[in-house]
């Protein structure tokens with residue numbers, strides 16, 4: 001694993017650098033494999049990044065979009081990560097509908113939806129049961145409790161290591177999430193983190209000894225590239241590398 005930390009001056013610079021890195025991975029993936037696969041994160045930080053991607057001239061037919069986690073709500077619900085990404089990006093570009101792979105959230109049972117998404121991913125990547133296919137890029141945010149995707153501290157989702165997709169819980173709200181081993185199978189994992197409120201969590205994530213169960217972002221140790229892209233408000237105390 002190669003781990004890189006970059007601290008950018010402000011949120012605009014963070015978004016510009018994140019876009020630059022994604023475009024570079026996209027170009028390489030399409031050159032080598034004829035397609036680019038990316039999983040999106042939710043929350044507020046990535047919205048301007050999705051808007052910036054939508055302004056690019058890209059081979060949309062070669063780009064496939066997944067979600068690293070999703071709230072267990074319909075896709076027209078204001079909390080939906082899919083809705084945010086469609087409004088900021090996907091509805092604004094000429095990407096084929098079949099290239100958009102939303103998380104199922106209408107089965108009435110998150111476990112059923114998680115299994116359905118897992119089956120879809122296995123079929124898309126032609127993966128055998130037990131195999132963890134590699135996406136080109138998995139975008140992640142980090143909460144101020146050091147959660148990532150919907151892998152929240154002290155939850156059962158952190159113990160799931162034999163599946164691609166599982167059910168996450170944030171208090172009473174249910175989520176569908178990539179598991180940490182599936183995230184770690186990616187060619188490139190990019191954390192995009194902004195805001196001073198993330199400092200304490202980052203200190204624990206980068207501490208030599210701390211509990212992975214308490215600070216789940218510590219579990220993200222991909223075999224490929226790991227990028228931490230931070231704005232100065234979040235990361236100025238961390239040593240860049």
Ligand SMILES: O=C(O)[C@H](O)[C@@H](O)[C@H](O)[C@H](O)COP(=O)(O)O
Nearest residue numbers: 042043044045141142143148149
């Ligand atoms: O569904 C979600 O909410 C996200 O996937 C979640 O993991 C998010 O990335 C973090 O909570 C950071 O959110 P902010 O970017 O809003 O701080």
